[in-house]
Amino acid sequence: MQHDFRYISKNDPKVKKAYNDILNILKEAQDLVRKKFTFRFDVVGSYKRNMITYDAKSNVGYDFDFNIEVNDGNGRYKPKQLKNMLQNAIDAVCVKYGYDHPEDSTRVLTIKMKNRKKSCILHSCDFAIVNNYIDDDGYEGQEYIHNDKHGNYTWCEQPEGYYMLPDKIDWIKENDLWDVMRKLYIEKKNGNNDSNVHSRTIFAVTVHEICQKFGFYEEEN
Numbered sequence: 001m002q003h004d005f006r007y008i009s010k011n012d013p014k015v016k017k018a019y020n021d022i023l024n025i026l027k028e029a030q031d032l033v034r035k036k037f038t039f040r041f042d043v044v045g046s047y048k049r050n051m052i053t054y055d056a057k058s059n060v061g062y063d064f065d066f067n068i069e070v071n072d073g074n075g076r077y078k079p080k081q082l083k084n085m086l087q088n089a090i091d092a093v094c095v096k097y098g099y100d101h102p103e104d105s106t107r108v109l110t111i112k113m114k115n116r117k118k119s120c121i122l123h124s125c126d127f128a129i130v131n132n133y134i135d136d137d138g139y140e141g142q143e144y145i146h147n148d149k150h151g152n153y154t155w156c157e158q159p160e161g162y163y164m165l166p167d168k169i170d171w172i173k174e175n176d177l178w179d180v181m182r183k184l185y186i187e188k189k190n191g192n193n194d195s196n197v198h199s200r201t202i203f204a205v206t207v208h209e210i211c212q213k214f215g216f217y218e219e220e221n
Helices: 013-033 079-097 160-174 178-191 199-214 216-220
Strands: 005-007 039-044 053-055 060-070 109-115 120-134 140-147 153-157
Touching: 005 178, 013 039, 013 060, 013 079, 013 120, 079 109, 079 120, 079 140, 079 153, 160 178, 160 199, 160 216, 178 199, 199 216
Parallel strands: 060 120
Antiparallel strands: 005 053, 039 060, 053 060, 109 120, 120 140, 140 153
16 A cells, blocks of 8 residues: 655644643543552653654554653552553543543553544554663663553563664754654655554664664764
């Protein structure tokens, strides 16, 4: 299938409304679980970078990504309990905003806004449940709740590439390569026909290629 991915600004009225609705969903979910634990949340991914895309030829719209960090429940609840409680809290709220019930996948909880008459997804939002920490050597780390689809939920360490990504992005911006990277990212999205390859993976590969082509790794050495 030939794709036609295009950028849409985070300041577009449709995007702004969807973003504000998701913020309200998370704030209401905070209230629902407050007696058991509290959590904070941060928008990450394409919205934060203002690199939101949608496919003009498909039935799948743009998406949002949020990290949810539990403040005081990691020691009292197992990963499965935390994810289930957060899923139930989001489920209790998101339907009134027009979203489907949350889906539990390997890495995230996902809610989708659909146009049922046209059988298409207008936009979606992924919520990853994460734990940020400082290791014994003083380095920052992050783990996320992983569902292996066999009933096992565990805290799983982010891959090594995750930690290098911010430095690579800063280097690309400092070397005036951001527009070059944006163009290559769209080209890669339009050329991808594997539904199992997510946008975050395509973005990481794009960043790596730009860094490799223009000398980031040479400077490291």
